[in-house]
Amino acid sequence: MSQITPQPGIMDIALYEGGASKVEGVANVVKLSSNENPLGPSPKAIAAAQAAMARMNRYPSSDHAELRAAIAEVHGLDASRIICGAGSDEVLCFLCQGFAGPGDEVVYTEHGFGMYRIYALGSGATPVVAPERDRVVDVDAILAACTEKTRLVFIANPANPTGTMVDRADLVRLAEGIPGRAILVLDGAYAEFADGYDGGAALVEARDNVVMTRTFSKLYGLGGLRIGWGYGPKPVIDVLNRLRGPFNLSDVQLRAAEAAVRDRDYATSCQKENARLRNWLAAELGKLGVPSDQSYANFILARFADSDEVDACDAFLKSQGLIVRKVAGYGLSDCLRITVGDEDSCRRVVDAIRAFKEQSE
Ligand SMILES: *Cc1c(COP(=O)(O)O)cnc(C)c1O
Numbered sequence: 038m039s040q041i042t043p044q045p046g047i048m049d050i051a052l053y054e055g056g057a058s059k060v061e062g063v064a065n066v067v068k069l070s071s072n073e074n075p076l077g078p079s080p081k082a083i084a085a086a087q088a089a090m091a092r093m094n095r096y097p098s099s100d101h102a103e104l105r106a107a108i109a110e111v112h113g114l115d116a117s118r119i120i121c122g123a124g125s126d127e128v129l130c131f132l133c134q135g136f137a138g139p140g141d142e143v144v145y146t147e148h149g150f151g152m153y154r155i156y157a158l159g160s161g162a163t164p165v166v167a168p169e170r171d172r173v174v175d176v177d178a179i180l181a182a183c184t185e186k187t188r189l190v191f192i193a194n195p196a197n198p199t200g201t202m203v204d205r206a207d208l209v210r211l212a213e214g215i216p217g218r219a220i221l222v223l224d225g226a227y228a229e230f231a232d233g234y235d236g237g238a239a240l241v242e243a244r245d246n247v248v249m250t251r252t253f254s255k256l257y258g259l260g261g262l263r264i265g266w267g268y269g270p271k272p273v274i275d276v277l278n279r280l281r282g283p284f285n286l287s288d289v290q291l292r293a294a295e296a297a298v299r300d301r302d303y304a305t306s307c308q309k310e311n312a313r314l315r316n317w318l319a320a321e322l323g324k325l326g327v328p329s330d331q332s333y334a335n336f337i338l339a340r341f342a343d344s345d346e347v348d349a350c351d352a353f354l355k356s357q358g359l360i361v362r363k364v365a366g367y368g369l370s371d372c373l374r375i376t377v378g379d380e381d382s383c384r385r386v387v388d389a390i391r392a393f394k395e396q397s398e
Contacts, residue, residue: 044161045139045161046158046159046160046161046162047158047159049158050154050155050158050159053151053152053155054366055071056068056070056071056360056362057070057360058070058071058360060355060356060358060360063355063356063357063358064358065358066358066359066360067358067359067360067378067382067385068360068376069336069359069360069361069362069375069376069377069378069382069386070360070361070362070374070376071260071362071376072197072227072255072334072335072336072376073254073255073258073260073376074255074256074257074258074260074307074335075376075377075378075379075382076258076307076310076379077258078257078258078259078293078297079257079258079296079297079300079303079304080303081296081297081299081300081303082257082258082259082293082294082296082297082300083293084296085292085293085295085296086262086289086292086293086296088292089287089288089289089291089292089293090289092288093287093288093289095288096284097284097286097287097288097290097291098288098291099283099284101121101286101291102116103291103295104121104266104286104291104294104295104298105117105119105121105266107294107295107298107299108266108298111298111299111301112235112238113238114238114268117271117274118268118269118270118271118274119266119267119268119274120266120267120268120269120274120277120278120281121264121265121266121285121286121291121294122264122265122266122267122281122285122286123263123264123265123285123286123290124252124254124263124264124265125224125226125250125251125252125254125265125266125267126152126265127263127265127281127285128250128265128266128267128277129152129153129156129191129222129224129250130152130156130159131267131276131277131280131281132156132189132220132222132248132267132277133156133157133159133160133162133189134156134159134160134280135273135276135277135279135280136188136189136220136273136276137157137160137161137162137188137189138160138161138162139161139162140162140163140186141162141163141186141187141188142162142163142164142165142184142186142187142188143156143157143162143163143164143165143187143188143189143190143191144165144166144167144179144182144183144187144189144190144191144219145157145164145165145166145167145190145191145192146166146167146168146169146174146175146178146179146192146196147166147167147168147169147368148169148172148196148198148199148364148367148368148369149166149191149192149193149196149367150191150193150196150197150224150226151366151367153191157189162188162189163186165182165187166182167179167181167182169199171330172199172201172330172338172369173196173199173201173202173203173330174192174194174196174201174203176203176207176208176210176211176214179192179211179215180211180214180215183214183215183216183219184216185216185218187215187216187218187219188218188219188220189219189220189222190211190215190219190220190221190222191222191224192211192221192222192223192224193223193224193225193226193227194208194223194224194225194228194231194234194236194237195227195228195230195231195234195332195333195334196334197226197227197334197336197374198336198338198362198364198367198369198372198374199330199338199369200227200329200330200331200332200333200334200336200337200338201330201331201332201333202231202234202333205240208223208237208240209240212240212244212246212247215246219246220246220247220248220269220273221246221247221248222247222248222249222250223236223237223240223241223247223248223249223250224250225237225249225250225251225252226250226251226252226254226255227255227333227334227335228251229255229256229304229308230255230256230308230311230312230315230333230334230335231333231334232308232312234333236249236251237249238268241268241269241270244270245270245272246270247269247270248267248268248269248270248273249267249268249269250265250266250267250268251265251266251267251268252264252265252266253265253293253294253297253298255334255335256304256307256308256311256335257294257297257298257304258297258307259293259294259297262289262290262293262294263290264286264290264291264293264294311335311377314377314378314379314380314383315332315334315335315336315337315377317383318337318375318377318383318386318387319331319332319337321387322337322339322386322387322390325387325390325391325394326394327339327340327341327390327394328340335376335377336374336375336376336377337374337375337377338364338369338372338373338374338375339372339373339374339375339390340371340372341371341372341373342371343370343371344365344370344371346371346397347363347365347370347371347372347373348363349393349397350373350390350393351363351373353389353392353393353396354373354386354389354390354393357385357389357392358385359382359385359386359389361373361374361375361376361386362374362375362376
């Protein structure tokens with residue numbers, strides 16, 4: 038046998054599976070399985086990326102100063118405490134690499150995003166799972182799961198795949214209650230879809246143990262380009278920057294993201310369209326006997342009788358060219374996560390689920 042073996046923990050990682058995008062033999066397929074923006078990126082972001090392509094013989098900026106300045110301006114933040122990554126995933130990875138290793142614990146919740154476990158194991162730390170209460174992050178359960186070994190606590194707010202949120206008072210209680218050596222990471226991948234929510238920025242400003250992560254993959258429609266960012270206390274961001282490759286973002290990524298974040302009109306119109314169609318989709322499915330919790334994101338988590346009905350409905354939707362996401366891997370085998378598509382896609386989903394319900398009566 039070879040003596041070559043990976044670091045402890047690595048072989049416990051199950052490969053992440055992205056949302057499917059094809060159905061064999063079905064035309065006019067719409068992908069509603071990865072929470073992508075159905076309207077695409079801002080035309081200004083596309084133009085900026087195209088212009089940057091012509092300069093690809095040059096290395097990109099390594100300090101991301103212009104993108105950080107744009108983000109800081111739009112969100113009212115301190116640019117020196119922003120770090121940009123290849124997707125917010127990369128920032129989550131830096132947090133685990135920088136702050137959790139063998140013997141340390143990383144806490145996240147029952148239905149929490151799959152990457153928290155992957156990065157915790159990747160850095161040799163021990164994942165600890167706290168229960169949720171009716172598909173909502175339970176601050177008391179997280180605090181009960183914390184020990185002196187806890188180094189990181191990850192929650193997504195709004196959460197994926199549930200779409201639910203924890204309110205401000207609970208976030209404060211969580212930040213105050215975690216052990217002294219732990220960092221609370223507020224994953225704000227869907228923050229822009231929650232009207233009036235700052236993604237946790239004010240809490241980052243008020244404390245020295247909170248980090249917020251954000252992404253260009255969801256609202257801004259740039260998932261294929263891989264750009265995200267984090268915001269936190271200076272000493273934490275300083276650690277993450279030491280781990281960051283100097284050229285982790287290409288000029289194409291940087292320019293597209295800068296144009297996207299500055300195009301407020303486009304972002305606002307996408308937010309409004311999402312809210313309108315999300316609420317319509319949830320209400321229509323509710324009338325068909327398919328309930329969902331109030332979602333604050335760009336998807337809904339539709340609940341069915343059991344996993345058999347989920348499998349049957351998923352197969353039926355596929356046959357109609359509609360790809361949604363099964364979430365049994367997140368402990369939600371009686372649910373399907375459905376991204377809010379454009380108006381036509383939302384109507385197709387409602388029509389298909391109505392037909393499914395009628396045929397199974
Ligand atoms: C999509 C998503 C992310 C990040 O995606 P990136 O494309 O890496 O920025 C992070 N957290 C949650 C909960 C997500 O759903």
